[in-house]
Amino acid sequence: MAATTPPKVVFEHEGVFIHSSPDESEDQDLISGFLRIVEKEGETLVEYKPLEDADPSNMLCACKDSSSVVEWTQSSEENPHRPVDHQLSYETEWDMINAVSFRRKVHANGDGGSNHVNEQNKRAFSFNVCDLRSVTVKCEGWSYLTFRLKDGTALPAIHFHQGGSKAFLDSLRKSVQINESPDDESVLIVSTYSKAFSQSFENLLDDTNYGFVQQKFKKDPYTTTLGGFSKVTNYLFDAFRAPELECQQRPAEEVADVLGELIPGLEINQQEEPGFEVITRLDLGPRPEMQRTGPVTMEEWAKYQDLEGRMTNLPHLKDAIFKGGLCHAVRKEAWKFLLGYFPWSSTHEERKLLQKRKTDEYFRMKLQWKSVSEEQERRNSRLRDYRSLIEKDVNRTDRNNKFYEGLDNPGLILLHDILMTYCMYDFDLGYVQGMSDLLSPILFVMENEVDAFWCFVSFMDEMHENFEEQMQGMKTQLIQLSTLLRLLDLAFWNYLEAQDSGYLYFCFRWLLIRFKRELHFQDVLRLWEVMWTRLPCQNFHLLVCCAILDSEKQKIMDRKYGFNEILKHINELSMKLDIEEILSKSESICMQIKSCKDLPHSVSEILGLNTVSEPSAALETSEYGILESPQTSPRSSHRQDHVVSNGHSHLKETTQNGCKVAFIS
Amino acid sequence: MSSKSSLLKVILLGDGGVGKSSLMNRYVTNKFDAHLFHTIGVEFLNKDLEVDGRTVTLQIWDTAGQERFRSLRTPFYRGSDCCLLTFSVDDSQSFHNLVNWKKEFIYYADVKEPESFPFVVLGNKLDVSERQVSSEEAQEWCMESGGYPYFETSAKDATNVAVAFEEAVRRVLSLEDRHEHLIPTDTVNLHRKPRSATQCC
Numbered sequence: 001m002a003a004t005t006p007p008k009v010v011f012e013h014e015g016v017f018i019h020s021s022p023d024e025s026e027d028q029d030l031i032s033g034f035l036r037i038v039e040k041e042g043e044t045l046v047e048y049k050p051l052e053d054a055d056p057s058n059m060l061c062a063c064k065d066s067s068s069v070v071e072w073t074q075s076s077e078e079n080p081h082r083p084v085d086h087q088l089s090y091e092t093e094w095d096m097i098n099a100v101s102f103r104r105k106v107h108a109n110g111d112g113g114s115n116h117v118n119e120q121n122k123r124a125f126s127f128n129v130c131d132l133r134s135v136t137v138k139c140e141g142w143s144y145l146t147f148r149l150k151d152g153t154a155l156p157a158i159h160f161h162q163g164g165s166k167a168f169l170d171s172l173r174k175s176v177q178i179n180e181s182p183d184d185e186s187v188l189i190v191s192t193y194s195k196a197f198s199q200s201f202e203n204l205l206d207d208t209n210y211g212f213v214q215q216k217f218k219k220d221p222y223t224t225t226l227g228g229f230s231k232v233t234n235y236l237f238d239a240f241r242a243p244e245l246e247c248q249q250r251p252a253e254e255v256a257d258v259l260g261e262l263i264p265g266l267e268i269n270q271q272e273e274p275g276f277e278v279i280t281r282l283d284l285g286p287r288p289e290m291q292r293t294g295p296v297t298m299e300e301w302a303k304y305q306d307l308e309g310r311m312t313n314l315p316h317l318k319d320a321i322f323k324g325g326l327c328h329a330v331r332k333e334a335w336k337f338l339l340g341y342f343p344w345s346s347t348h349e350e351r352k353l354l355q356k357r358k359t360d361e362y363f364r365m366k367l368q369w370k371s372v373s374e375e376q377e378r379r380n381s382r383l384r385d386y387r388s389l390i391e392k393d394v395n396r397t398d399r400n401n402k403f404y405e406g407l408d409n410p411g412l413i414l415l416h417d418i419l420m421t422y423c424m425y426d427f428d429l430g431y432v433q434g435m436s437d438l439l440s441p442i443l444f445v446m447e448n449e450v451d452a453f454w455c456f457v458s459f460m461d462e463m464h465e466n467f468e469e470q471m472q473g474m475k476t477q478l479i480q481l482s483t484l485l486r487l488l489d490l491a492f493w494n495y496l497e498a499q500d501s502g503y504l505y506f507c508f509r510w511l512l513i514r515f516k517r518e519l520h521f522q523d524v525l526r527l528w529e530v531m532w533t534r535l536p537c538q539n540f541h542l543l544v545c546c547a548i549l550d551s552e553k554q555k556i557m558d559r560k561y562g563f564n565e566i567l568k569h570i571n572e573l574s575m576k577l578d579i580e581e582i583l584s585k586s587e588s589i590c591m592q593i594k595s596c597k598d599l600p601h602s603v604s605e606i607l608g609l610n611t612v613s614e615p616s617a618a619l620e621t622s623e624y625g626i627l628e629s630p631q632t633s634p635r636s637s638h639r640q641d642h643v644v645s646n647g648h649s650h651l652k653e654t655t656q657n658g659c660k661v662a663f664i665s
Numbered sequence: 666m667s668s669k670s671s672l673l674k675v676i677l678l679g680d681g682g683v684g685k686s687s688l689m690n691r692y693v694t695n696k697f698d699a700h701l702f703h704t705i706g707v708e709f710l711n712k713d714l715e716v717d718g719r720t721v722t723l724q725i726w727d728t729a730g731q732e733r734f735r736s737l738r739t740p741f742y743r744g745s746d747c748c749l750l751t752f753s754v755d756d757s758q759s760f761h762n763l764v765n766w767k768k769e770f771i772y773y774a775d776v777k778e779p780e781s782f783p784f785v786v787l788g789n790k791l792d793v794s795e796r797q798v799s800s801e802e803a804q805e806w807c808m809e810s811g812g813y814p815y816f817e818t819s820a821k822d823a824t825n826v827a828v829a830f831e832e833a834v835r836r837v838l839s840l841e842d843r844h845e846h847l848i849p850t851d852t853v854n855l856h857r858k859p860r861s862a863t864q865c866c
Binding site: 388389392393395396397399400405432433434437467469471474505508509512513517564567568571 | 681682699700701702705706707708709724729730731733736737
């Protein structure tokens with residue numbers, strides 16, 4: 001790779017891809033390569049070279065049992081200018097201790113792959129920056145750039161699946177001036193000056209997300225009416241229920257029995273007493289429509305950072321993240337703050353020290369399981385079991401994602417090692433199925449073993465209870481969800497209960513791993529970052545459940561689904577959900593509840609609405625789109641309530657058959 | 666009788682990673698995905714089939730295998746007509762755990778006559794070359810445990826999968842017939858209380 005007279009590499013980034021076919025088909029090949037800016041004899045060249053290995057995820061190669069920190073943008077010898085990373089220097093130290101090598105697998109195919117290499121090399125290109133006319137920047141969850149030369153040649157789009165497009169453009173700016181085209185903000189014209197390229201990331205919110213934003217907030221009068229007379233509802237549904245469905249539900253009430261015992265707070269009413277009852281019904285008032293905005297771009301993010309690296313104007317920043325999420329390029333940094341790995345108020349310096357300390361700590365723990373001999377492991381059944389399950393599950397986690405696909409993909413090794421190290425971090429909990437689902441997106445974003453580990457630790461702090469022996473977290477959440485659903489939609493709640501589904505078992509997977517299996521990978525990233533803002537209320541994820549159920553209830557009730565069919569229907573929603581629609585609906589529901597004055601105590605408790613000075617109050621005014629000047633908080637000082645709740649009818653609850661779920665307080 | 670037999674509930678039990686979901690998917694959809702996610706929670710699929718001239722709907726339940734999820738898995742055991750105890754022939758631990766799975770099932774499914782309950786044993790991953798459990802060993806266990814039918818399957822290449830599920834159905838149906846002969850009154854479903862309970866409404 002190195003020429004006889006070594007050129008000066010001013011920029012290098014691996015994990016840059018060319019898609020073999022220009023269309024968006026799923027099964028196209030990704031050709032992995034590296035992009036460089038090279039200064040050579042007074043000229044600046046941009047070079048793209050595919051890696052000579054067939055494996056597209058060959059950005060890194062840790063040896064199978066490496067203890068080293070894996071950094072995707074592995075420093076290479078020809079690149080003396082790459083800033084030295086703490087973790088890389090640590091890697092060397094630990095490498096000495098563990099005698100584990102860490103190298104780039106460039107010639108892994110050896111002689112066998114020569115045809116392939118030739119094929120790959122056809123994709124290589126190099127041009128002088130003087131010949132560059134424009135760069136088109138597009139974003140699809142990741143950024144991709146298309147270079148157009150002055151002679152009209154358009155080079156194949158370069159996809160930055162591992163981030164780095166901004167760094168590349170920044171680096172390019174040092175050689176040429178680039179400016180946004182007046183006609184199309186995603187096109188950067190070379191040789192004039194501007195910094196506004198990242199505006200183009202605003203295009204990230206693709207059309208598909210908006211396709212479903214048409215909300216159906218109008219409450220169906222049929223169910224609303226029935227809601228007041230839940231027993232009538234149950235009676236009617238019982239009467240209408242098709243006989244053949246009946247036979248599909250036979251184990252239901254027995255299952256409900258057992259689940260009822262299992263979840264002590266949840267009393268599922270098995271009685272089928274006829275008769276009317278007066279049910280507490282709170283008029284929640286209309287549900288306001290909430291609009292989502294575009295994701296926070298790198299440039300916007302940077303504006304929130306002071307010179308020493310402290311994040312400023314947090315309420316505003318979090319609000320922007322809640323409203324639109326983050327551009328993929330921002331995630332790697334921003335998630336560390338959102339997850340609490342980095343304190344918002346820390347400086348660059350402090351974070352460097354923190355990372356250094358945390359790297360040390362990580363490897364101390366990693367060494368613990370690494371250094372267990374076979375003999376020792378034979379006598380340690382728990383460790384053995386954890387390891388066996390982790391190995392199995394790592395092979396079954398997100399294997400369709402480029403980051404984890406193929407045999408011996410480095411991503412798999414990292415996933416494995418981090419989970420094993422987590423067992424050492426929390427041996428009591430160890431590994432429980434579902435944890436690999438929680439780690440996978442974090443690792444995908446962090447692209448770094450140590451950072452991913454500590455971010456995962458933070459996320460697990462929140463999710464821990466879900467996985468504990470007694471699954472207390474799951475039980476609590478199911479009860480809380482039931483409480484919320486009952487307030488929001490009594491008719492539906494009653495229906496579910498009549499189908500022995502009042503304990504909402506079918507939401508188990510949603511709650512255990514925070515919708516990880518329900519949404520497309522990119523949408524999981526969006527949902528999680530939105531949730532991690534802790535806006536606009538506590539337990540927002542429960543409102544996300546309510547929003548999804550709200551969209552499905554009509555189908556479930558119209559088709560008179562019973563216990564089994566409800567479970568099946570909910571399971572089959574997986575990968576069919578629209579994240580932006582769900583998020584805006586969840587927020588709407590939150591606003592609707594917040595504007596209600598006579599909320600049951602249990603509900604305010606769940607959503608944390610009791611505190612007088614609510615940090616999330618800012619949200620109600622967040623109708624601005626792109627944040628122009630975060631430093632001077634454009635938030636209007638006066639707030640106007642969206643919804644004037646009218647005519648709360650708060651009837652006293654009758655004890656007879658009334659409350660079927662014991663509200664927790 | 667025939668109308669009552671229209672739905673049979675079958676449950677797949679066994680250690681994590683032995684291939685329960687893959688067996689179910691192979692049988693119902695005739696597809697195999699080596700990288701299928703591990704199951705979280707409980708899922709089921711229905712399949713209509715005809716066995717010896719009788720049409721039945723097989724409802725196959727698939728659960729998460731890890732010990733931790735026991736409390737959320739076991740409620741679904743009730744009302745099962747048949748239990749498929751599954752292990753992987755390349756994992757001896759999963760074979761040795763069959764006895765625990767059987768115990769767990771009998772306890773939580775509230776099986777009244779465990780001796781006559783139709784268990785079927787599946788040794789999956791026949792396609793894998795490194796076996797840890799021999800055919801003989803597995804057959805011996807099945808014989809000693811109550812004469813259970815044993816099938817060596819491969820969800821990957823579809824070996825014996827349909828045969829095994831069909832055998833499960835046959836077992837259930839023949840047991841029902843036997844009961845019907847033995848007890849001519851309308852108390853057929855002694856061991857299957859849930860079904861009769863729901864059907865009468």
